[in-house]
Amino acid sequence: MNKGIGPALARLVLMLLTLLIGCAFQVATCAACTPPPVPHVQPNSVVIQTLGPSPQEVLQSVTLSDPALINQLYNTIYTLPVLPENSACTLDYGPRYVLSFKQGNQPVVVVTAERFGCRKVTIDDEGIQRHGTEEFWSLLDQAIAAGTPTT
Known part of the structure; x- marks a missing residue:
């Protein structure tokens, strides 16, 4: 019974790490994409x-x-x-x-x-x-x- 838990746990850990790396990359990508500044023209x-x-x-x-x-x-x-x-x-x-x-x-x-x-x-x-x-x-x-x- 313990033989099946080891590989399953390893796959679960690998999936979680992949997910975390993907999320970190998305946040880093978005953080690098800063919006342009507000234009100086102010509408009335x-x-x-x-x-x-x-x-x-x-x-x-x-x-x-x-x-x-x-x-x-x-x-x-x-x-x-x-x-x-x-x-x-x-x-x-x-x-x-x-x-x-x-x-x-x-x-x-x-x-x-x-x-x-x-x-x-x-x-x-x-x-x-x-x-x-x-x-x-x-x-x-x-x-x-x-x-x-x-x-």
Whole structure:
């Protein structure tokens, strides 16, 4: 009976070590992938569109012009952690948002946020995906509530 336990225990230890090394590599890879700094341009308005199942279906659109809340939301987006490659995500579905930041009439940046799966936040001019934190989603909810409907 003890003969079978030795090889099984060795395989279990080997599997655990492989898993730990893989996790350490993923953390090290993600730590090396630091997000770019916040751009110096600060927007003074943001249009937030809530999209339906089809990207062309806009369920709600609001404009936010509160400078403090805009800056807090904008800066929070640029400090979100990078989403590790090959992240395991849920298969649920929820709303998507498109945030169009502007300074005057000039576009600054467009951000897409998915409130499902890995809760990805993508800044259009970056090549990376970020992970939406609870702080981000709370600020987005505040911005939507404080915004005025866009016609």
